[in-house]
Amino acid sequence: MKISRTTALIGLSLALTAALAPIAIAQDAPPAAPAGNGSGKGGQPPREGGERGGRGGGQQVNLESSMKGMNRALKALKSAVSDASKKNECLKLVSEMQRNCAASKAATVPAEYLKSAADDAAKAKIEDEFRSDLRKNLRLLLDLEDAIVAGKTDEANALIVKVEALREHAHEEMGVED
Numbered sequence: 001m002k003i004s005r006t007t008a009l010i011g012l013s014l015a016l017t018a019a020l021a022p023i024a025i026a027q028d029a030p031p032a033a034p035a036g037n038g039s040g041k042g043g044q045p046p047r048e049g050g051e052r053g054g055r056g057g058g059q060q061v062n063l064e065s066s067m068k069g070m071n072r073a074l075k076a077l078k079s080a081v082s083d084a085s086k087k088n089e090c091l092k093l094v095s096e097m098q099r100n101c102a103a104s105k106a107a108t109v110p111a112e113y114l115k116s117a118a119d120d121a122a123k124a125k126i127e128d129e130f131r132s133d134l135r136k137n138l139r140l141l142l143d144l145e146d147a148i149v150a151g152k153t154d155e156a157n158a159l160i161v162k163v164e165a166l167r168e169h170a171h172e173e174m175g176v177e178d
């Protein structure tokens with residue numbers, strides 16, 4: 001049978017349309033929902049009662065309550081860290097500290113701690129120092145977690161002393177009364 005060029009071209013394009021249709025449909029489909037991680041994405045509400053307000057909601061973090069959360073967990077950790085039978089409890093507490101430290105780092109520095117700054121550059125310096133100290137603190141807390149996992153009690157206690165010293169230094173620098 002003799003097929004004209006036009007008929008062959010129409011046939012080919014029909015075949016291509018049929019072959020590519022599923023790809024087009026797949027691209028139009030919404031992406032699979034991510035496993036619930038509490039980040040507020042994919043329609044999931046943010047975990048902490050909307051306190052953080054999802055992406056870019058750093059300003060809504062309550063610094064004082066995050067700091068207090070960090071302190072509460074540290075207190076409990078100090079009394080449990082030398083007891084090998086409380087390892088799991090200690091791991092939960094150190095994670096709680098890390099979570100509160102990260103939340104504090106995302107917060108806006110309250111105006112009362114910026115009022116001594118003469119200009120915007122001086123304000124930015126205070127904010128930089130605030131976040132830099134919290135990054136240091138978060139690193140110490142990760143090291144503390146490693147020490148607890150490895151059952152290195154002396155190391156864990158030494159890291160707790162460092163966290164307390166850093167807290168003292170940062171609070172003094174900023175004029176926080178605790």
Ligand code: HEM
Nearest residue numbers: 063064067068070071074130133134137166167170176178
């Ligand atoms: C390492 C860097 C740190 C920085 C830059 C920092 C900074 C601050 C700031 C600015 C406040 C005042 C919050 C407000 O008035 O809303 C505050 C309060 C507080 N911080 Fe920190 N902090 C640090 C580490 C820590 C750590 C490691 C702890 C405890 C483990 C801690 C416990 C507290 C507590 C309990 C308060 C509340 C004080 C009160 O109002 O009663 N902080 N901190």
